[in-house]
């Protein structure tokens with residue numbers, strides 16, 4: 448699913464990726480031009496073919512008791 452245009456690069460879109468971090472399912476909102484060798488939530492090393500590194504974790508604000516919804520990410524991207 449695409450949520451909007453990437454704010455970092457010209458031709459990227461922000462897509463939803465299903466991830467599992469420490470046994471919990473979490474959504475990663477990332478640019479279609481962004482690819483990492485590992486996406487386990489701790490170490491992010493860009494792959495050679497990645498041209499962008501934009502990403503937002505759905506639980507980025509979890510310590511404030513908040514999970515980002517699709518709608519909020521869409522609004523952030525505008």
Ligand SMILES: [Zn+2]
Nearest residue numbers: 453459478499
């Ligand atoms: Zn991008």
